[in-house]
Amino acid sequence: DSGVTQTPKHLITATGQRVTLRCSPRSGDLSVYWYQQSLDQGLQFLIQYYNGEERAKGNILERFSAQQFPDLHSELNLSSLELGDSALYFCASSVDAAGELFFGEGSRLTVL
Amino acid sequence: TQLLEQSPQFLSIQEGENLTVYCNSSSVFSSLQWYRQEPGEGPVLLVTVVTGGEVKKLKRLTFQFGDARKDSSLHITAAQPGDTGLYLCAGEGKSTFGDGTTLTVKP
Numbered sequence: 001d002s003g004v005t006q007t008p009k010h011l012i013t014a015t016g017q018r019v020t021l022r023c024s025p026r027s028g029d030l031s032v033y034w035y036q037q038s039l040d041q042g043l044q045f046l047i048q049y050y051n052g053e054e055r056a057k058g059n060i061l062e063r064f065s066a067q068q069f070p071d072l073h074s075e076l077n078l079s080s081l082e083l084g085d086s087a088l089y090f091c092a093s094s095v096d097a098a099g100e101l102f103f104g105e106g107s108r109l110t111v112l
Numbered sequence: 113t114q115l116l117e118q119s120p121q122f123l124s125i126q127e128g129e130n131l132t133v134y135c136n137s138s139s140v141f142s143s144l145q146w147y148r149q150e151p152g153e154g155p156v157l158l159v160t161v162v163t164g165g166e167v168k169k170l171k172r173l174t175f176q177f178g179d180a181r182k183d184s185s186l187h188i189t190a191a192q193p194g195d196t197g198l199y200l201c202a203g204e205g206k207s208t209f210g211d212g213t214t215l216t217v218k219p
Contacts, residue, residue, distance in 0.1 A: 002154065033206055042118075042200055042211035043155070058207055090154050094206070101145075101206055103154025 003027065006091050006104035014112055018079040021107045025072055025093030031055070032074040033101065034066055037088040049074055050097070081111045114139040116201055116210035124216040128190055133213040135201035136183045142204050144184045146175055149198040149212075191217045 003026035013019055025032050030051045035043040045058035049068035060066075063081075068074040078085060088106040119134050135144065143162040147155035159168050161177035161184060168175045172195075174187040188195055200212045 002156075004154075035209075043202075043209040045207040045209070048206070056205075056207060092154070092206075097205075100157055100160075101155075103156070105152070105154055 002102040002104065004091060004093050004102050004104035006089075006107050008107055009105065010108050010110075012110045012112060013081060015081055015083060017081050017111075018077065019081065019109065021076040021078070021089050021091075021109075023074045023076070023091030023093075023104060025074070025091075026102055029093035029095050029099075029102070030072065031094045031096060031099070032068055032072070033092045033094075034060075034074070034076050035090045035092065037090060037106070039087075043090065046076070055097070078109070081109075083111050085109065086111045114141070114203055114208045116203060116208055118199075118201060118210035118213050120213060121211065122214045122216075124218065125191055127192055127217055127219050129217075130187070130189050131191055131215070132185055132187045133199055133215070134183065134185050135210050137203070138182065139203075140181050142181070144177060144181075144204075145202045146184070146186055147200040147202065149200060150196075155198075155200055188215075191215075193217045193219050 005024040007022045033048045034046040046060040048056040066076045090106045092101045092103040145160045146158045149155040159175045164179045164181045166177045172189045198212045201210045
């Protein structure tokens with residue numbers, strides 16, 4: 001158990017819909033990262049937050065947005081969903097930018 | 113943009129065999145990390161290498177960082193079915209990951 005909690009574990013929805021993925025980081029970790037992993041592929045970095053503020057942005061689509069709340073949990077919002085958005089979405093946390101990364105078990109999104 | 117290329121993409125071997133997987137880049141990294149991801153789980157950090165030429169051992173796993181800090185390798189001795197998984201390398205900053213090597217070790 002990494003200490004990072006992601007919900008929901010599985011989500012099936014239709015094209016055009018909007019979903020919210022939630023992440024609770026390890027206790028004490030201030031940095032939260034979001035990644036997308038398509039089938040049998042590596043991790044594509046989406047976005048990083050540190051103590052409530054956006055720190056770095058990767059190849060995140062304009063249809064996607066995220067935020068980190070004062071209690072440090074984070075949400076990733078995916079809107080106008082397309083078939084190609086079907087993937088595993090991972091959240092990870094670390095104490096700071098240099099610290100070890102701890103991953104949650106991921107949220108599997110299926111868009112039909 | 114820093115890119116990491118991993119090879120081979122897929123590797124299927126018998127228990128007891130040795131193997132090496134590679135992580136290469138045209139960019140210099142101040143550090144590289146190796147992760148293992150098992151089906152249905154998130155990646156777990158195995159090791160971080162920071163010095164050019166560095167060799168780190170973790171039981172049957174040997175990690176090497178290239179002298180120029182552009183490449184790294186992971187060697188597994190006497191592979192076991194429990195080694196099965198996706199092996200990912202990542203550069204510092206946590207934003208650059210390779211596409212991984214999917215290893216299957218058959219009993």
